[in-house]
Structure formats: C-alpha cells, structure tokens
Amino acid sequence: MQERTLMKRRNHLLAVALSAILVSVAGCGGGDDNTSNLTDEQLKKSIANGLTKGITSTTTTVRTVAENSKAVGEVNDLRERIQSRSLTATKAAGDSFQFTDGSGGGDFNPADILEVVNDIIEKSTVTKSGNSYTIDPDESTICSDPDMTAQEIQQCTDLLEDMIVVVKVNDVSGDQVTAATTQFQYKNATFVETDFTPTTAYYQVNLAGTKRLLTDINNMAPAEDKFPVPEIMQGSLRIAADVPNDNSATVTLSIPDAIRLKTDDELDLSLAATNTMASLSADASTNRLDLEVGLNAVSALFPDEDAAGTFPVEFSLQALTGKFSVIDQGDDLQITGLGFDTVKLRVDNTEALSLQLDKLDAVLDASGANAFVRIGKKLNFEMSTTNVRSYLDDSGSPTDTSSASVGAPAGTEIAEADSEGNRLKVTAGGPLDIAITESGTAPIHLSVQKDQCFDTAPDFGPMQIITCPAAQ
DSSP states (O other): OOOOOTTSGGGHHHHHHHHHHHHTOOOOOOOOOOOTTOOHHHHHHHHHHHHHHHHHHHHHHHHHHHHHOHHHHHHHHHHHHHHHHOHHHHSTTTTTTOOOSSOSTTOOOHHHHHHHHHHHHHSEEEEEETTEEEEEEOHHHHTOOTTSOHHHHHHHHHHHHTEEEEEEEEEEETTEEEEEEEEEEETTEEEEEEEEOSSEEEEEEEHHHHHHHHHHHHHHSOGGGOOOOOSEEEEEEEEEEEEEETTEEEEEEEEEEEEEEEOTTSOEEEEOOEEEEEEEEEETTTTEEEEEEEEOOEEEEEEEEETTEEEEEEEEEEEEEEEEEEEGGGTEEEEEEEEEEEEEEEETTEEEEEEEEEEEEEEEEOSSSSOEEEEEEOEEEEEEEEOGGGOSOTTSOTTOEEEEEEEEOTTOEEEEOSTTSOEEEEEESOOEEEEEEETTSOOEEEEEOTTOEEESOGGGSOOEEEOOOOOO
C-alpha cells in the first residue's frame, strides 16, 4: 500500500475530516434538561475535557506501572537478547512493553491529536433544544488556510457543510458537563458515537457511516491522493476507558458488531463480535498491570503474486484468549488461559502454516537474581510449516517443511542458569520436551529432566542439553 502522510497540505481535506471525527467524543445516558445556565463556551470546554481524560490518564498510569515493574523489565531484557540475535524477526514485536518519555518516533502522544481537536471545537456554532445541542463546524473559518489552494478550500467547505455533531447533555455540575452522549453525523449517518461520565468514556466507530464519509472524501480528492475505499464496510469498533481515580485505569478494545471489510479484489476481512478484543488495566498504587485478549473467529483472504503469477492467501483463527498480569509489586508476570485455537495460513489453497497452543497457565518470577517460569497448567504447543511458493522464506525451496513442538507437565519450573539467559535449567517437575525438524538439517529432540540444563543458542548452533554452569 502506498505510504501517505495525512497532515501534508495536499491531504488537508482528509486530515480535517479525521480531526472532526475526534471532536465528536463526549458522553453517555439520558436525563432532564438541567443546562439552562450552560454557555456555548462551557459546553465546548467540557467536550474537550471529556475526550482528554480517558486517553491521558490511561497512558500515564500504564507507563508508570511498566517502568516500575521488574517482571516487565525481565521481558524487555529477554526481548533485547533475542533481538540482538535476530533483529528482523523481532522487529514487529520490538516495543510490546516499551513506554518511553515521548522522544521515540513510535510513542503515542495524545497532545498532537488534541491540539487539532481543540481547534475544531473552538471554530463552531452551537444551537440548543432542551438538553440537546447541535455543534456545527464553521467551515468558513476552519477552511481558511493561506497555505491551501482555492480548490482545497472549496473541498474542505463542501465536506464540513454536511457534518454536524449532536450532543445530548445528561448531567451538569456547576458550569461543566459531567455526562453526555454524542453522535457525529455526515449526511445524516452516524459514523462515530461517543460517551463520557466523570470516570468513563467510550469512542465507537460505525463502519457503515464511515464508508459514506470516506467515499465523499475520496471523490473530492485529486487523483494522486485517492485511496481504496472498501466496497463493504460493516460492523463497529469501540475503545472504552474506565478511570476511577488518578492511580488506576482500564482501556478496552471491543467489537460490538461483527466487522467485515471487503475491497475490490484486494482484501476480505471478517472479525466476529467480542466484548474484549484487548483490555489493558493498570494500578500504579500496587504496580499491577493486566492485559487480556479475547479474539473470536478471524478470517482474511487477499491476493499475492510472484514470478509465476497471482495466488490467494488465506488466514484463519478460531479463537485467541489469555491474560497477562504483572503482580507482586511488579516482580511477577502471571499468564492465565493463554491459548490459540487452530491458526491456519493457506497459500495458493495449500496449508503453509498451522499453530496450536492449548490454554496455558504460568508465572514468570523475576523477584530473585535469576528469573524462572513456573508452569501451572500443562504446556502443549505445536507448529508446522510448508514453504508453499516460497511464501514463508523467499530464499528457500517451496518443498521445505518444518515442525516444532514444546510440552511440559503442570508444576514444571524453568530457570535462568546464567546471567546471559541463554542457558536454562529445569528446576522442578519436568520433563521439558522440545522437538524441532527442518528440511536439510538434523532433527532436534530434547527431553530435559529435573536438574538438567540446556543451551538455547550455543554459538548460534542447535540447542542441546549441557552440564549445568556453576552456581552464580
């Protein structure tokens, strides 16, 4: 897909539309009209505050817990050791547990978004009917940018003329709105609905309404800025924040209505409805962090091509579940019910990848000098691959195959045996069984018993059972 930078002047139209979507964020519920003394400026300020609280409080709390957690630090150390051996393989997951001060290019900075949002909120007119307000963006002011061409100004004006934000105020305290429901509409279709109370907020994108907006944006855009709008856009995606106090926060991503996105001959993606696609909770007072995932059925079909021509690629997942909890003042990482059911990748109608992980319970204990993992529910992982059309490894043969399995009974403990973390020891339970086969290489089969050690990367060769290093 061609890379685009939305905030470039030539993409100003789309940037304005996306900013306007964020402006709509506000609240929840119903109630009597108690807004008689509320001014337009107080309403606008309250909407902006309702947007910012859920984002900034959650981000700050999660960062605090992650930076104070020894268990998260141990995960980062492990990631860095793996990354040093295979940077490319770990690039996608490189920042999974990284929370920095904003200096990195990949950091999330709400202020960048909020600056645009606040500007849009200020440049609008408000009409009132009972406790309902209609916010109409002032396109003549918003679109008057000296760096925009006359055509861009006209396109911006045409777009914003068909947008309104409808806010139902549900509760007021003094001169502030404390609860409200908002619908952001384009040509009478709601494409974003939002909600806030003093401690909660949700932001939901309705894809059918969004399609109408994107279609018109695309029709207005010059040829070089056009982008593919899916022919089918169904379902909804919601992000919700719960911030009961300054020390704790939860943010949850869910799919209230099953999603389907289909582009012309490019992609057909389906995601089943789920209450907890991903949920992240943090409590800075106890250094506790919880990450829960709960994907139901997912499928994706898209074309690819090589020198021999085009072929279909299909991904499917029956379910992905699990919970990761940083506990014991940040010293332990507890894994509960982690598993994925029947992950398949088919290339040119032939199975290229299969993954299975039975639901696993385990704890990573980083409280001592050497971290260890205790398996609470048996470990059973299986993987098999076939390099169909050299899709998984373009330098390999299409007939290359591989398989891997890892198993261990409940009660097995695996500890670091040296400071480098490459050598591990089964300190309780066992055996830990590891089997790896790859085309063109000798198979590996280890059955590591209690009090035995194994090296996961001896001079970057195959892992093997070794004499345990002297105690450190």
